[in-house]
Amino acid sequence: MKRDATGSSTDRRRFGTSRVGHATARAGVTAKTTWHRTRRLADRLVTDRRLGIATAGHIPLARLGLDHPERVSYEPSGWRTLRLVLAAEEVDHDDVFIDIGAGKGRVVLEAATYYDFRRVIGVELSPELARVAQANVSAMSGHRHVDVEMIIADATQGVFPDDVTVIFLYNPFRGVLFDRFMTTVIASLDRRPRRVRVVYRSPFEHERLLETGRFRLVRQHCPLRPSAKMRETGSVRLYETHQTATRGREQPKR
Numbered sequence: 001m002k003r004d005a006t007g008s009s010t011d012r013r014r015f016g017t018s019r020v021g022h023a024t025a026r027a028g029v030t031a032k033t034t035w036h037r038t039r040r041l042a043d044r045l046v047t048d049r050r051l052g053i054a055t056a057g058h059i060p061l062a063r064l065g066l067d068h069p070e071r072v073s074y075e076p077s078g079w080r081t082l083r084l085v086l087a088a089e090e091v092d093h094d095d096v097f098i099d100i101g102a103g104k105g106r107v108v109l110e111a112a113t114y115y116d117f118r119r120v121i122g123v124e125l126s127p128e129l130a131r132v133a134q135a136n137v138s139a140m141s142g143h144r145h146v147d148v149e150m151i152i153a154d155a156t157q158g159v160f161p162d163d164v165t166v167i168f169l170y171n172p173f174r175g176v177l178f179d180r181f182m183t184t185v186i187a188s189l190d191r192r193p194r195r196v197r198v199v200y201r202s203p204f205e206h207e208r209l210l211e212t213g214r215f216r217l218v219r220q221h222c223p224l225r226p227s228a229k230m231r232e233t234g235s236v237r238l239y240e241t242h243q244t245a246t247r248g249r250e251q252p253k254r
């Protein structure tokens with residue numbers, strides 16, 4: 001089953017068979033489509049052009065030969081997504097940021113420009129998208145405080161880096177793939193107990209994240225959108241490790 005970045009296809013409501021039900025459903029779809037089109041156009045015409053980069057647009061993973069029922073296609077976050085729940089003052093130079101499914105690099109650029117992270121890493125499955133991200137990173141060298149390391153990899157496999165303290169997720173994958181990724185994060189927490197924050201946009205796997213027993217919800221931002229469903233799917237949440245996750249052995253930051 002195909003999904004857009006909000007994962008809407010799996011969470012689609014079953015509408016009743018009455019005419020009113022169909023009309024309401026159509027109105028909701030129209031509002032959503034119009035809202036997304038307007039946002040993409042604004043991105044392309046205003047911000048991307050002003051910065052001389054290319055981050056806008058929706059790119060289905062099928063077009064990149066990477067289709068999978070639990071992976072989500074490319075769709076950029078808003079330009080201020082990270083700052084909606086994480087203030088610059090809450091980050092210091094010991095913190096290391098990673099965007100899981102970094103796409104064309106919009107959020108790694110936000111992290112490298114507005115925060116004092118020691119390292120900023122983007123992991124992206126698609127070599128094509130990662131190349132665009134790398135070009136965007138180069139084009140914004142005059143704006144960044146720190147370089148951005150783009151890594152082409154499947155984030156659900158391999159070893160999660162033990163120095164990462166802030167994880168960004170814009171709903172890159174769901175279900176079993178999400179669990180697999182969280183297993184790598186928890187293995188890292190066990191190797192090196194520490195405070196880790198997760199910024200999760202469109203947090204479809206909120207329950208799975210809490211079920212790990214390692215994270216708690218700290219705060220969330222719910223945007224103004226045409227429908228309640230869109231407000232929910234467009235929300236951004238900040239989680240952090242429980243004190244117990246570090247078992248009182250939190251190590252000093254390097």
Ligand SMILES: C[S@@+](CC[C@H](N)C(=O)[O-])C[C@H]1O[C@@H](n2cnc3c(N)ncnc32)[C@H](O)[C@@H]1O
Pocket residue numbers: 005061071072073074075076077099100101102103104105106107123124125126129153154155156169170171172173
């Ligand atoms: C919704 S986009 C988010 C892009 C970017 N993080 C942002 O917020 O602008 C999700 C991204 O996750 C990537 N992705 C999906 N599965 C992945 C995986 N297993 N490993 C790495 N990246 C993945 C997709 O290629 C896509 O670029």
